[in-house]
Amino acid sequence: MPVEFSYATLHDLPAIVETYNATIPSRLVTADLEPVSVSSRLQWFTAHSKEKRPLWIVTYNGNYAGWMSFNSFYGRPAYDGTVEVSIYLEAAFQGKGLGKACLQYAQEAAPELGITTLLGFIFGHNTPSLELFYKLGFEKWGHLPQIANMEGTDRDLLILGKRL
Numbered sequence: 001m002p003v004e005f006s007y008a009t010l011h012d013l014p015a016i017v018e019t020y021n022a023t024i025p026s027r028l029v030t031a032d033l034e035p036v037s038v039s040s041r042l043q044w045f046t047a048h049s050k051e052k053r054p055l056w057i058v059t060y061n062g063n064y065a066g067w068m069s070f071n072s073f074y075g076r077p078a079y080d081g082t083v084e085v086s087i088y089l090e091a092a093f094q095g096k097g098l099g100k101a102c103l104q105y106a107q108e109a110a111p112e113l114g115i116t117t118l119l120g121f122i123f124g125h126n127t128p129s130l131e132l133f134y135k136l137g138f139e140k141w142g143h144l145p146q147i148a149n150m151e152g153t154d155r156d157l158l159i160l161g162k163r164l
Contacts, residue, residue, distance in 0.1 A: 003101040008055040008067060013045050014038050016055075016067050019088050027150045028126050029088070047072075052113060053083065058093075058102060065093035068102045070110075073119060081116040099129070103136045110164055117163050123148065124156030138162045 008016065017038050023029040048055035048069060055069040066089035073082040087102045106118060120138060122129045142159030149155075 002061045004059045005056040007050045084119045099132045120160040133160045
C-alpha cells in the first residue's frame with residue numbers, strides 16, 4: 001500500500017486542523033463540540049517533536065490523507081514510556097487500510113523513541129476504531145462510563161492499551 005509518513009511542519013497545521021474539525025460533527029471521534037482554530041492548536045503543535053512526541057502527516061498515493069500523533073500521558077516523568085496515539089484521516093481515505101497502516105507504523109516507531117506502551121482513548125460507540133485497535137492486539141484497560149456529554153447524550157470512553 002502506498003502509505004507514507006513524514007514529520008509535520010508548521011505549514012501543515014491548517015490541514016491538520018481542518019481534518020480534525022471535519023470529525024467533530026460525527027460525535028464519534030473527539031469530545032470537542034465546536035471547531036478549533038489554527039491559533040488555538042499552535043501550542044499543541046509545538047509540544048510535538050520528532051525526537052520524543054512526533055506528529056506525522058499521512059499521505060496515500062502522494063496525497064494528503066490525514067495525520068497521526070503521539071501525545072504524552074499524564075505529564076509525569078514515570079509515564080514517559082507511555083503515549084496516547086491519535087489518528088485522524090480525511091473521510092475520502094477512510095476504509096482503505098490507512099488506520100491499520102498508521103497503528104502498525106506507530107508500533108514500529110515507538111521503541112526508537114523509548115516508548116513501551118501505546119494507549120488509545122476511544123468512545124464506546126466508535127465501533128470502527130475499536131475494531132481496528134482490537135485487531136492489532138490492543139486490549140481494554142479502562143472503561144469510563146457516560147463520561148462525555150455530547151449534546152444531551154452521555155458517551156462512554158474506553159482506554160485501550162498495548163505493551164510493546
